[in-house]
Amino acid sequence: MTDLLTAVFSYAFFVTIIRASTPLLFATLGGLISDLSGALNVALEGMMLIAALTAVVVSVYAPWYVAVGAAVLIGSLFGGVIAFFHLKMKADIILAGFAINILAAGGTVFALSLATGGDKGTSINLASKAIPTLDLTFLSAIPVIGSFLSGLLSGHSLLSWLAILSVGGLWFFLYHMPQGLWLRAVGEYPASPQAAGIAVDKVRVWALVASGAFAGLGGAQLAMFNYIGFTRDMTAGRGFIALGAVLLGARHPVGAMLAALLFGVFEALSIVMPGIFDWIPAEAVVSIPFLVTIFALFLFSFRALRARKLRGAA
DSSP states (O other): HHHHHHHTTTHHHHHHHHHHHHHHHHHHHHHHHHTTOOOOTTTTTHHHHHHHHHHHHHHHHHHHHHHHHHHHHHHHHHHHHIIIIISSSSOHHHHHHHHHHHHHHHHHHHHHHHTTEEESOOOOOOOOOOOBBBGGGGOOOOOOOTHHHHHHTTTTTTHHHHHHHHHHHHHHHHSOOOOHHHHHEEEEOOOHHHTTTTHHHHHHHHHHHHHHHHHHHHHHIIIIIIISSOOOTTTHHHHHHHHHHHHTTTTTTHHHHHHHHHHHHHHHHHHHHHOOOTSSSSHHHHHHHHHHHHHHHHHHHHHHHHHHHHHHHH
């Protein structure tokens, strides 16, 4: 137990939490935007996977920031695809989302084999680039707390800092800008903003495009920092966990961040605990986020059912 506490209360463990939470936080913010618009994006998993492969392949031939931009672009593109099928072709958004997930699972393997010359498992043959970290070691010069701040804040990906800024930016957008009010109104009661002249479908299109863009950032972080390279099915359910994090975070940007950090703690524990307690399989710890996700979905279903009954009684 002492070894576990020593590992948990260390700078390395904190860095691992942030590293594990960043791609999940981006996906959660994307899921939050689409959910608030009334168009739940269940394709986050597939979007992250496609964006991860895109980032790796583009980074072989271009700077890392171009690769990140390509991941954002491909995520936005697939957000537009799901919006087209759902809003224009009137397809069920859940079915459209799962279609993209299935396409991503098989399509990325096919594309990976083309990019690597036949390897269908990893991109080990590709010299992909990594996202740089933000060096804040100069903080150690601050008296008393300098070494603490340096150990706590140094070594994080640039996208990790972008994720934190995105939480604040999204909060400001949702609660202090008219467009954020439109987005929430469209999700809560679309007839009201429609009567006010707001194009409901247009708002949902942009919400799904933005959702895909955030998923693209999550995929880029995963493939260009957490793991340098692409591995088949490397998202490992993070897109679905993000949906649970949206609900667990009470559909609020700050709550979404806290939920993502919670799941990041579980992932970090799955890395640390097997080395300390060899009788605990890592799979048992890794399964905890999925159990929490199921619990969150259960609570959401219960809350939705109760709200429906209250509206019926009214």
